[in-house]
Amino acid sequence: MPVSIRDVAQRAGVSVGTVSNVLNRPDEVSSESIDRVNLAIEELGYVRNDAARKLRGGVSTTVGFVVLDGQNPFYTDVVRGAEDEASRHSIAVLYGNTDEDPARERLYLDLFEEQQVRGVLIAPYGDITARLQKLRARGIAAVLVDRFSGDGRFSSVSVDSVLGGRMAVDHLIETGRSRIAFVGGPFDMRQVTDRLAGARVAAENAGAHVEVEVIATGAMTVGEGAAAGARILARPRHERPDALFAANDLLALGLLQSLVVGGRMLVPHEIAIIGFDDIPFAAAAAVPLSSMRQPSRMIGRTALRILLEEAADPESIARQTVFQPELIVRASTAPR
Template sequence: MAATSIRDVAQHAGVSVGTVSNVLNRPGEVSAESIARVNRAIEELGYVRNDAARKLRAGTSTTVGFVVLDGQNPFFNDVVRGAEDEASKHNIAILYGNTDQDVARERLYLDLFEEQQVRGVLISPYDDVHTRLERLRQRGIPAVLVDRFSGDGRFSSVSVDSVSGGRMAVEHLIETGRRRIAYVGGPFDIHQVTDRLAGARAAAENAGFPVDLEVVATTELTVAEGVAAGTRIIERPRAQRPDALFAANDLIALGLLQALVVEGRILVPEEIAIIGFDDISFAGAAAVPLSSMRQPSGMIGRTALRTLLEEANDPESIPRQTVFQPELVVRRSTDPKKTR
């Protein structure tokens, strides 16, 4: 109700609306005297800019949409956090949407963001959203793929080389003497899951000697699914168990640990080694501190947001792929010599 508009401010300060707007948006073109008067009026009236009107006329928004694949995963929270830090520097707010691998939710949020005419969209996609994003682009809304390489280069992306991460993880297992490895993860329509497996396969095939690599499929990348997969593994006769597990992410790995160590009384890493992916902050606090492939999560978020803003400011810009390399972090779950 107390809708103080720019007109009220103008009147109170004894200047025109144009001048008030200039004070707000291009103070360089206004005399010091006017700036002072307008600012005093703003102060006295408690005026706050109406972003809807601003957006309508000027066309530019101060909001960025972020569609996240799995909001319960600390990894994505770290990414969001990085993006948020960068955004707040530019006085930009983040519209947040968690899809939980649901195509309908993914569409819902993209629709919502389009109505909101956000400045741009960050998305860790689940479904194939290329056509949808192409349409957003036509309306002047750029998009950057997060944690997902844009194979055809149509969009900018910021990701981690999951294939090479998968290879490094399994190479590490092989180097420490493991020969019967199980890859635990799923569903396989998530690209990170298939990429990490592809890397794992490459490592197993290039070992120079036979290395078993079986796949234990899960329906989700959650702790609970990790526990379930772990239980299935310990129910097998001892001889048929793998001697190492490579989990598609740390949530799965933590679930596996819990099943093996706490319930199955299996020695990790002596009997079965475990390595995860992401290096979330809970990895070090696990039943047995967890080896993992570290992703620079905060940096991914910051870079993605920066890339997005550059594209938003320069429509001519061409897509750019940023790929970080993951880093092997060895803890006790693969190396008995480590105390932690």
């Protein structure tokens, strides 16, 4: 059993109140009592539970962060940005990866609620408005990350994915491509549907000579991208797209690996590829990958800042912060 403050008081021969004063208000205690209590603490190995003490005072020193895919460097950078901001406020970030699994998402939210964290940042899988309202009713603030709050009930920090999708396909069209495939999924993820919507807008604006087909994936991973690449290679050459817009960089890297290494297709001469996020691996790929850059660390810092403000003032009005994506052009989309 862990050593308690009562154990310390018994060993030192003083009251529990005296031990508490030594720990919190030593100026109110005699030097003799301080020495006796400190000796008892050393002998028993007592460790002060600051987290529990602050919870009793109504202020937690932790926030929770639930992300969609902990293996995606984009989310790693977003969490790092939140941690950088949290350290300025002496706050710790507890991190959970759902791996795009709604059951794991519920598990982490339940855990953070039980821990009475000060607030929760979440990149959600589906619609979790009702669950976040429950957290708010318990006095736990919540901010959406990498997801725009359509109904405005909760603050959110995101990137304009519709604009990003349009910019990506506009770029592919400008390089001379017209048979474009969007690779992504699942489609109950808002980021995926928004990026596809932007791609379709770009194609419609370009006219009937530009087509956008959809190659669905079960997840946003390198493995799923490689599998999609294999399906493309199985087609006759005249039925293959001449450009691919992947919903994120992990998919794009899987496509690149499958097409170039496995299928010996020339990128960008036979097929161009562009991703989304601009993770560090994009620039280091065998064929440097073009991508739509998101300001990942800024997203994390901004979300944490808003979360702490709302935790301090529960009556504050929800705000929607939307960053603009940036087109990063590399060799994978060079003109024909």
